[in-house]
Amino acid sequence: MTTLLKNYAADQWVVATGGTVPVLSAIDGSVVAHAGSEGLNFAAMLDHARAVGAPALRAMTFHARARMLKGLGQAIMERKEELYALSSATGATRGDGWIDIEGGAGTLFTMASKGRRELPDDVILIDGDFEPIGKRGTFAGQHVYTSLKGVAIHINAFNFPVWGMLEKLGPTLLGGVPAIVKPGTATCQVTEGAVRIMIESGLLPAGALQLIVGPVGDLLDHLTCQDVVSFTGSAYTAMKLQTHPVIARESVRFVAERDSLNASVLGPDAGPGTPEFDLFIKEVVREMTTKAGQKCTAIRRAFVPAIWMDAAETALKDRLAKIVVGDPSVEGVTMGALAGQVQLNDVRTNARRLATESSLVFGDIDIVDAKGVEPGAGAFISPLLFRNDAPWTAKLVHDVEAFGPVSTLMPYTDLDDAIALVNRGMGSLALSFFTYDTQVARDFVLGAGAFHGRIVLIDRDSAKESTGHGSPLPMLIHGGPGRAGGGEEMGGVRGVKHYMQRSALQGSPRVLSAVIDRYLPNAPQIESVTHPFRMRFGELNIGYTLNTPPRIVTMEDIEHFAHFTGDAFYAHMDEEAAAANPFFPGRVAHGYLILSFAAGLFVDPAEGPVLANTGLDSLKFLKPLPPGESIKVALTVKAKTPRNDDYGEVRWAVVVTDSTTDIIATYDLLTMNAY
Secondary structure (H helix, E strand, C coil), X not given: CCEECCEEECCEEECCCCCCEEEECCCCCCEEEEECCCCCCXXXXXXXXXXXXXXXXXXXXXXXXXXXXXXXXXXXXXXXXXXXXXXXXXXXXXXXXXXXXXXXHHHHHHHHHHHHHHCCCCCCEEEEEEEECCCCCCCEEEEEEEECCCCEEEECCXXXXXXXXXXXHHHHHHCCCCEEEECCHHHHHHHHHHHHHHHHCCCCCCXXXXXXXXXXXXXXXXXXXXXXXXXXXXXXXXXXXXXXHHHHHCCCEEEEECCCCCEEEECCCCCCCCHHHXXXXXXXXXXXXXXXXXXXXXXXXXXXXXXXXXXXXXXXXXXXXXXXXXXXXXXXCCECCCCCHHHHHHHHHHHHHHHCCCEEEECCCCCCCCECCCCCCCCCCXXXXXXXXXXXXCCHHHCCCCCCCEEEEEEECCHXXXXXXXXXXXXXXXXXXXXXXXXXXXXXXXXXXXXXXCEEEECCCCCCCCCCCCCCCCCCEEEECHHHCXXXXXXXXXXXXXXXXXXXXXXXXXXXXXXXXXXXXXXXXXXXXXXXXXXXXXXXXXXXXXXXXXXXXXXXXXXXXXXXXXXXXXXXXCHHHHHHCCCCCCCCXXXXXXXXXXXXXXXXXXXXXXXXXXXXXEEEECCCCCCCXXXXXXXXXXXXXXXXXXXXXXXXXXXXXXXXXXXEXXXXXXXXXXX
């Protein structure tokens, strides 16, 4: 029996009441499933997400959400073979599936790690430093992020049914917002399988994740200003969605990743015989054939210096000739099928359009010898390499994307010409540049950067570790200007902020400090009774402060420090030279001597809860300290972040003052403290 795919609505698996469509195998055209959403109450799904899922997620701290993401990634990995089995009917090779399935899980792992390392164990996110406003220090400002109180609608493309979902879902859940996922129909059986795995893990709060495997009906009619629509697909559909009257009226956040005529450029120094030339050829072919070219980041335009056009064409054709198209289950096949007959027809149509102004130098638009497949069966196509020697008179090559194994080779005259040509695509997701010349690389980035969301600079030094032209990474942004949609996804914590609202808070340091759970200058301090180094992580309160007695810094101290460390800089050892310096009144104490003496004043040396000093942040020396002057220290608990079951990180605000209470130095001290 053919599988009837289910929707997941209001924490229940629901089959469509009718109106299903067949999901076809890309290998032989057979029906592998039916999908539909008729009968769903889309308004009720939104209400459930807002009333049940959203409060549950917002009640979890960033760290709790991060642990959830890690668990979801582990669940995917533990059952990955189920997804590989589903993926085979989409035309994907095992390597293609690895990018989608294990790459998707890896995205969750990265977001989980960043959530634990870079975000607080809290539900509010501080943005930047506090801003003092009042002259007396009683009125200040602080930017913060809080979770939106709506739903994220994820409308995904067919090409990566797992990764495409998880790269959006990671930042969304980490931001405390529930999601409703709408996958591309052609491969939605794989997405349904992945959602089932995550639901069955038991890690997601009720209402946090819902799935629609058919049309979205009137879903968009019920959106509000607290909702987000994140879309991956064609420019036509993106524009249609963006102009939806409710999205326009409610100012619904809209993140788009759409058509992109990505380019790769062989640098003017990277001729035949150089490692960069070989790397360029390898990368263009890899991007043409991985996932049968069905990648939003694939190389559609390849530019080389005009004098090397013939050499590049020959090298590309030689490498493409080694590609074996066919059923991915057959040994030796290196490129599978397109996602389905509709996609095959679309690629062929656009390839024929490109052929009206470019020469096809490799492949056949209509004929392919697919290994292990009956002639004419499935959605197979040959890799297609076009050549166009007049890129400035050509138009379609800079306008039409054949979303398959299709690329066009073109010449450029000099670096400025190359930059102008890649920018003619009017915005892309990814651009790669192969050069070993660092000045050329800088000039290229300055000329092209404004038009491209990601630029990969590849040379012989980086090649072994490079993730390549077409691999978006969870710690870096994925998106681009203009034609590419003008949106951004992922980018580590940047991606989380798309699902949060930034607000400017104003108030007294006392109130602001309490709101953000972080000590701010001029907020009340809790005078220490017990030395803070005698107190465990859980016993320390924000604002708890140790004020030390003073210590005089003598000339003997300065000279001993200079001889002992070897730091005999003239400002510390030469009175005449120091006095001639506009920053110093004469000889002054070393900055690091001040830090050392400050530590000597506030450290309690006996064994105790403080396990390690792990660093200093934001060190500033604000006033020179002449010999004979004294220093004292205020050590204040600024913030606390749990790290594991045994210890947490304490951030201490350290302020060093002189006898007139002027600030000499400030910094944040980081320690690991036992629970």
